[in-house]
Amino acid sequence: MAAEPVGGATRAAKSGAAPGDGLSAPLFHSLVDRLNDGGRFVVLDLAAARPATVRLLSQFRCRYEVAELADAIDLLNAEQDPRRLRTLAEAALPERRREPTDIVLCWDLINYLNRPALAAVMESIANRGRPGTLVHALVYYAERRMPERPSRFLPLDEQRIEIVAPSGALRAAPRYSPEDLATCMPRYAVDRARLLRNGMQEFLFRL
Amino acid sequence: MSKKGGTDKPADTTQRSEAAVRPDNTAPRAPAGREHAVIGASIHIDGDLRGEEDLLIEGEVNGTVQLKNNSLTIGPQGKVRADVYAHSIYVDGFMEGDLFGSERVAIRKSAQVRGNVTSPRVSLEDGAKFKGSIEMDPQAVQGATSRSAPKPAPAQPAQRPAPTQKFGEPAAPKPAETSPVVKSAS
Numbered sequence: 001m002a003a004e005p006v007g008g009a010t011r012a013a014k015s016g017a018a019p020g021d022g023l024s025a026p027l028f029h030s031l032v033d034r035l036n037d038g039g040r041f042v043v044l045d046l047a048a049a050r051p052a053t054v055r056l057l058s059q060f061r062c063r064y065e066v067a068e069l070a071d072a073i074d075l076l077n078a079e080q081d082p083r084r085l086r087t088l089a090e091a092a093l094p095e096r097r098r099e100p101t102d103i104v105l106c107w108d109l110i111n112y113l114n115r116p117a118l119a120a121v122m123e124s125i126a127n128r129g130r131p132g133t134l135v136h137a138l139v140y141y142a143e144r145r146m147p148e149r150p151s152r153f154l155p156l157d158e159q160r161i162e163i164v165a166p167s168g169a170l171r172a173a174p175r176y177s178p179e180d181l182a183t184c185m186p187r188y189a190v191d192r193a194r195l196l197r198n199g200m201q202e203f204l205f206r207l
Numbered sequence: 208m209s210k211k212g213g214t215d216k217p218a219d220t221t222q223r224s225e226a227a228v229r230p231d232n233t234a235p236r237a238p239a240g241r242e243h244a245v246i247g248a249s250i251h252i253d254g255d256l257r258g259e260e261d262l263l264i265e266g267e268v269n270g271t272v273q274l275k276n277n278s279l280t281i282g283p284q285g286k287v288r289a290d291v292y293a294h295s296i297y298v299d300g301f302m303e304g305d306l307f308g309s310e311r312v313a314i315r316k317s318a319q320v321r322g323n324v325t326s327p328r329v330s331l332e333d334g335a336k337f338k339g340s341i342e343m344d345p346q347a348v349q350g351a352t353s354r355s356a357p358k359p360a361p362a363q364p365a366q367r368p369a370p371t372q373k374f375g376e377p378a379a380p381k382p383a384e385t386s387p388v389v390k391s392a393s
Contacts, residue, residue: 040344049337054329061344068338094339095323 022160
């Protein structure tokens with residue numbers, strides 16, 4: 001895959017793989033396998049729309065919804081009033097439509113939300129989901145530090161993801177445990193979890 | 208890329224494959240050398256904008272844009288708050304509203320788009336700001352683009368913004384309004 005030039009980004013800094021190889025993500029693969037069923041799906045991406053993701057999903061019968069949540073992270077984390085936080089969380093997501101959401105791609109964004117913001121965002125997502133909605137997330141677990149801002153995740157194919165981390169400062173990772181996530185996301189259950197080669201925990205949550 | 212299972216494949220796989228394999232750095236460009244109308248950077252239009260020629264918007268347009276058989280380019284300075292119906296749509300500037308491209312929609316790296324895109328071919332360049340949805344189901348795209356765009360209202364002296372038609376919803380009755388005249392660039 002051709003390199004995507006981004007100012008100040010470092011490729012696969014902590015992916016544990018050579019640039020271009022990508023990180024094998026088995027639970028992401030299982031999500032893509034589900035799209036292969038031929039049915040129609042609604043996929044919500046909490047990150048920014050990437051050409052690689054558009055290319056991958058354009059093979060399937062789906063509506064691809066994009067939240068670009070990174071723009072709202074600071075605002076969400078700063079809000080202390082629960083009612084305003086719920087409003088902000090809903091506004092951070094795309095316009096709600098009649099069809100329920102089937103699949104949610106969180107990438108690493110969960111790590112950048114504090115507990116109240118995470119709870120509010122996941123509650124908003126649950127309200128537009130349906131029983132069986134699947135949420136894919138990557139959580140910093142083995143590493144104590146993470147990039148200051150969310151990384152870019154570029155699907156190389158149905159199984160591998162290339163991680164482009166922003167260069168610059170690192171910050172402490174929240175290292176959310178499954179118990180922390182269960183508290184913040186009470187409507188979700190852990191369907192599966194895998195520890196990836198780069199030390200991140202890959203989760204598949206089910207609504 | 209290999210696909211497993213999927214016995215009920217979408218009918219329009221050729222168009223899907225074309226969109227899937229198009230590299231980012233060759234995102235389609237607006238047709239060169241063709242005559243097109245231009246809404247300059249200082250022009251501000253509120254209303255129902257329709258025509259039968261290609262159009263470049265560098266100004267501000269609020270309402271509805273209908274170029275059923277032609278291409279629309281929203282230039283880097285363009286600001287469009289409207290539902291857009293065109294053959295091909297190229298976005299370099301600001302766009303808030305729904306985009307229906309019967310042939311293609313290309314969102315360039317300088318674009319800021321908030322809305323829903325429905326088209327058989329959608330390309331997005333890295334760096335583009337996009338919030339909304341992209342309809343990738345060929346069946347849904349075919350259904351949406353085969354519907355006619357909102358019928359224009361007869362010209363009346365009063366000028367009001369057009370109502371917005373959302374995908375899947377019947378067109379609301381159009382209020383009476385005038386349509387601005389767009390001069391061709393020569």
